[in-house]
Amino acid sequence: MPTHEQALASLVSQLALSFDGAVLGVALAYAAVRSLLKFRASSSALRKIRRAPQLSVPDLRALLNYNQSQTSHPNHHEQQQQEEIVIVHGIVDAKSAVDSNWKSFRPHVLVAQESGDKAVILQRTQTCIYNEWKGFFGWSSDLRAIFGRSLREQESTSLRTVPFILVEGGQWPQSDYVVVNMDGSRHPLPLTTVYHQLQPIDASPYTFLQALFGHEYPVGLLDEEKILPLGKEINAVGFCSIRNGIPEIKSCKDLPYFLFDVTKDQLVVDLAFKTKILLWGGIVFGSLSIGILGYAVVRNWNRWKDWRQRRQLQQPSHSTNDEVNSQSQIPADEEAGDVADGELCVICLMRRRLSAFIPCGHLVCCQRCALSIEREGSPKCPVCRQTVRSSIRIYDC
Structure with a gap:
């Protein structure tokens, strides 16, 4: 295939599959409607020709x-x-x-x-x-x-x-x-x-x-x-x-x-075959369009929910980050000092582990590193790689 034909085919395929196939689904739906309208007209013409003496x-x-x-x-x-x-x-x-x-x-x-x-x-x-x-x-x-x-x-x-x-x-x-x-x-x-x-x-x-x-x-x-x-x-x-x-x-x-x-019988046979092709074509195109459009709607709906959830999680993260930067909530002796190796943050290896991730519950990061993980586009726990919704400060009595 020549280069320009490959580029044209790639452009058409990208356009058809855009929005998770929504454009292709709309095109198939249009073809289904056209086929069913032609089937209706062809069926009416077939009945008239059959009744005609x-x-x-x-x-x-x-x-x-x-x-x-x-x-x-x-x-x-x-x-x-x-x-x-x-x-x-x-x-x-x-x-x-x-x-x-x-x-x-x-x-x-x-x-x-x-x-x-x-x-x-x-x-x-x-x-x-x-x-x-x-x-x-x-x-x-x-x-x-x-x-x-x-x-x-x-x-x-x-x-x-x-x-x-x-x-x-x-x-x-x-x-x-x-x-x-x-x-x-x-x-x-x-x-x-x-x-x-x-x-x-x-x-x-x-x-x-x-x-x-x-x-x-x-x-x-x-x-x-x-x-x-x-x-x-x-x-x-x-x-x-x-x-x-x-x-x-x-x-x-x-x-x-x-x-x-041709004879009337041959004309009726040809028109009946054309009518069946239009009917099954409309059914097949309609079924494909419903499936593709349903898939595209579900995919885009899930993406929108994920985006909305990330926006909601980022708002409390920013407010918590401001509190951390003010250093009014975290005592200095808890952040740094003589900390055992098993209690160091796995990210910075300098401060004490103070924040647990939700919902996995792993206590492996200091509060600053936990907040930085929450601000990521797709926050995941550094231990189990499970999606993180938020973190909580753990206090030792």
Whole structure:
């Protein structure tokens, strides 16, 4: 792994594990909430698609005429709203084929530039491919290059559509058809790739300078052309209605699909699998976030209690230290003088042992050394290494 990638990974890991993993827990909680919200939307869409009837073009007109006849009855209004979402199977054809405009001998269709195929939807995408090099001076593409790439426009897409319909195969002239309304639809389209070519970009002096100083430089241009050809069998799921006596289907924003080239059963299986993945992903991310956040809260709570306890212990220590410095509480003959070796302080080896530590109870230090130990950040007994809360003066009668 390059040096800049190691530094980036180390920075991300330190940020995620900061505050004992609280940042990572919040990120996992956000991912869990997003997964559960998507699971809710996907489950609702799955129920609607399962309830939606799959009809051919002639059957759709009969169903819409029946629903229109029942509109005046108020008891059937809610039933009509539920039956609006249907799945229609048909073959793609240009709307100009049924417009009864015999003056136009050429149908209003799109023609692919490279392959010459006729279509009703034409999408052309050009993607610029970049390459990286550390450069002659050893400069690497760090975060600046990463964010610069995201801001740079690498792909340009043009989408052209013409009005088209779905018809029943093998019938001419087409008496029954459904107009496909693409207004406001942002759903994926069942397009067919008819052209795919990668063209290299010739190097220039400016490209050499970009590579020399470690900047990204273009190396190729990927040109793709996708179409929805005439005569392709597809399915459409959405709201159906009759406008000016002509059936029309338009997309539903609550559904993840509008036009697709698989069967209803395959669509239901794929959507059910996606729903399960979102559910279990939300459960796993939520459980991990709860565990990590709980651990972070407990750790920080214990640290705060330890810090508060040390502050409380330091306050009486300072007041006791002032009393010791005044030398009004400790007689001189008890602090120094002829002291046996077994009664000397283990810290200074000069004064008598007068203070016992709490809670261990060891009497091994003079009062001055005991107070100095209490003022430490993590006071411990010099004999048993147990945490010291305070000390007490021992008087010999």
